[in-house]
Amino acid sequence: MSTTDSTGLYTSMLDQAEPSQPATTADPQPHPNWRWFWLGLFLAATPLLVPYFIGMWGNPTYRYFPFAIAAVAWLAYIRFDGHFYPPRGWFSWAAVGLALLLIVFGTVVQFPWFAAVALAILCAAMLYAMRGPDDETLLVVVLPLLTIVQLVRADALLVLWLQNVTTWMSSVLLDTLAIPHAVTNNVIQLADRELFVAEACSGIQSVFTLSFLAFLMIAWRRRRIWMAPLYLAIACLLAIFANVIRVTVVALVANSYQFDLAEGWPHQLLGYFALAIAFGFLLSFDYLIATLLHRVPEESEFNPLVAGWNYLSLESDEQASGGRGTQRNVMDLLDRDRRSGAFRWAQGLVDNRIAQIGFAALAGLICLASLTQVIRSRKPANLVQSDKALVFDPAPDLINDSLNVLTVVGHKANRGYEDPRLGANSDIWECQWDDVTVQFVLSQPHQGWHELCNCYERLDWTLLDRDIQAPDQFESIEVVANNPDALTSTYVLARFKRGPTQHGYLVFAGIGSDGTLVDAPDSLSAFTHRVWNRIDSTGVWDQNEVIMLQMWITSATKINPRKLQELQEEFIAARARIADAILENAGRTLPAQALRVDGPAPASAVAKSDRAMTAKELN
Template identity: 25%
Template sequence: MAAVAAAVAPFLGWHVRWMSVRAHYEAFPLVVLGAAVLAWVRFRGAPARAGSGPAESWAVWAGLAAGWAGLVAAEVLSSSWLACVSVMVLIPALAYGIGGREVLRRVLPAWGMLWLLVPPPMDLDRLLILQLQGLTTAWSSAVLDALDVFHLAAGNVIEIDGRSLLVEQACSGINSLFSLLACTLFLVLLTRRGWGRGVFLMLAAVGWVLAANVARVVLVALLETRWGVTAATGWRHEAIGVVLFVLAVGLLLSTDRLLEFLTRSGAVGGDVPRPVSGGNPEQGPARPSRVGRFAAIVVPAFLALVGLHWAARGDQPVLPVASPLPLATNPELLPVKVGAWERREFGTETRETHSFFGEYSQNWLYALPELAVKASLAYPFPGWHDLTWCYRSTGWQIDGQEVVAPATVPGGFVQVRMSKPGFRHGFLVFCEFDRSGRPFIARPGGAREPLFRHEAALERFRSRLEGRPAPPLDPTGAAYQFQVFVEGASVLTPEGEEAVRQLFVSLQSAVRERWAAEHAVKP
């Protein structure tokens, strides 16, 4: 047990850090607490059982081997998802090895609860967020039509009286969906609801969350238009979300009581006492010799994982991490003129924490006589941030994107061509770096981004085996995203794209050089 715990601890810490910077998983500590409560309830007063012993079951060997192989692959591919799944495979194997079927049976409810900590693979949770945003926007628009509120829905933006209300991920329901699903699953497992009733309650939870978040968007729109109360951000927005979440929990409990009435079930579904048998008398505890042979194989195998982890990551340089505090409002961060381009306007924006567009941004408008470009510096992000998801959430369709790595832009940049209904076309160029100007490696967006991470990790592993210099790593700490964006009624010409690219190269260089100079003078 100690060897397995030491092997999985780095991966669990890795996954906890990953979840802690994503708003839709902010309730994950409650999932862990719920699993602990379920385990305590199931094991409370349980008699000691003599299991078959880990060395006497092929299932234990298979589970430990699969978990060990998954952790090795997770290390090589730098995949927190694969590491999390591997840990979930190890839990029932260890439970069965320690106490046989009885201990496994008691562990299963807590194990089922912990599956909520396993995110969808290939960043599919982002796609889920986008779909929920679209669904919430469409349903909210229908309700506003029924209330005779004149508005325009474009992508995930509702425009009312010249004001744009962006249906952010919090309004889409993803945050409260995870929390309510966790509450529902805890209720089902704690009270031992049947499979049919449990599945229906989970589906009902999704329905109530969607209804609550449509109500949230509609209420914000009505407060803005009819009473002049701003509730799209700030404490009012958060208070509305909390009240509606509590209402959704109450509606879910009411649904549970309705199902109990309809099924004529008088019992709440508590823990039904089971006769305690002494187990198979022919299966006693594993003999010391077998346990010793088992430990001689398992302990070195899992301790080798610890060595693999530190060999792969222990020599990485620890660079200073700057705190992602709001930058001082500074129009002069970018030059007044860049060739024929002239700086015309400047503004700042503050959004929700963990917003897809960044909590803070500074925006400049550069113009030629025939073309205007918006330049933005948005932050903070926990790492490389795929900006194409943000534009998709506002109604843009990605027509094509490519990674460009010129010598003038360390780390490279991504350029994207987009379109949206109404004959609108867009051209986007962006890159990312930390507070001192160190670059994040540019990578393709969408479903290809996770593949890039795994390929880069595999290439680093190969380079170590072959004694070659390893590819550069992304810096630690918050990412700052710099972009230039232009849109119009027609597709930008190749000459226009080249002019925008050259402006981007000059502007991002100005930011990096200034930040690098600021950090160079510090002791």
């Protein structure tokens, strides 16, 4: 009896132990420290993201970014299984290492854009590792977050292309509606007014917004990631369509009802209405593509064509089986990850106290370094919020005393797009020197560097070459300026030709709204130039408003090198004088100093105050 009882008790104990044996040897629950691992990575990137997002909010093009972040966070929250997992595979670990290097590099070169790229990489690695009852991976959720990474130079090029396309298609539509008009560059001339297809109406605002909505639709409806380029192309086409509708409606209402839809809240309401129509077409496209690329039933025998089609279809295996995955599939995935070398290596690290302390110290050091960089950097002041507002109102005789060989013969101020080719606000100084006609133009405000060579190419001038110049290349030049960068900040010298006898020379540069001089970006490597020569001296903070100064020279013959050098010296002196005035207007003052490059004095360096015209004479 006792033996039987003992045997029965032993058997009962085995029966109780057997169910718990798999949980001990193949426990699918991840280590709780992985949540702190991901949190530490995101905290390391946070300081640089603060100025980056503040700069994005100052640009109407990217003001949708809070919705992108909120949408990704919400989709991840409602889909994941409540557990955080280590990076899946060596490739994910390499991505995490790359993200940390980008954060460090962005801190060193004071460029927060790298932190935004690191954020996208970290989110992709984390979401690729996460899973839920309906999804083996949440990687597709990261797509809307990719749209918060600015395109640096590419968005400006996209503006120019969309301006031309929007103007051309709007003109075709106006011809169809029998509305008399004329098109000059990006200006639509009606019977009694001009409509300038400005950057705000060219599609740059809605093209990024629609791209975000397209990626959000892919993530929301669990479409295949490989469909993202197709959805992005459709979003660009719909953005052009929406803006053609906007421009055409503005012209139609102005011509038929004499009502201005290009200003104020009616213009904003029209923009939202056009965006809603474009989003409706985007939804229609999604339903169409889902109908065309649906899964087909599996055959009894393996068919490679059917298998390939189902693999590329928009529905995953879980969706095809009813919309939910099975616990067995998730368990198999976890077991497969646990058998990988990367998982075992990562699990050993997370259990090691020294590795934990080392990771916390590394993340804290990167966070502290980037936070120090943000705190020490000077946030730009005197920023305007409207694209028509004046950053700086120059005096008519502002540059007279700074010129040596040129004589100012007139000044004209344009405000509120009076001359749309020169932007919202511009000041023009007409100058003369022998048979050479020179114009100084100060245009404002611009969102970052404005490539003026493109403007003259649209005016049928042929660009021959474009060079980056520096003031210290001349043997001797002296400038009285408050800003010591007056003799080091670079500018652009471009040569043009139109017809057999017209020669044009364009010298231009940018000045920040606080008086800082903006280095000229190389047209072929603008991104790397922006990294090594920051847009201003404010550190990690981007200068939102930039004032562009140009000197446009026309001549019937080629200008000899010596004369062209003297004209460039005039531009350098005028730029320094204007930058000092902008600096004083922003409330910053520096002691004036005479800046010069060592060498013999130039022959043209003669005081010309007696020839400078006063404001009274100009008026």
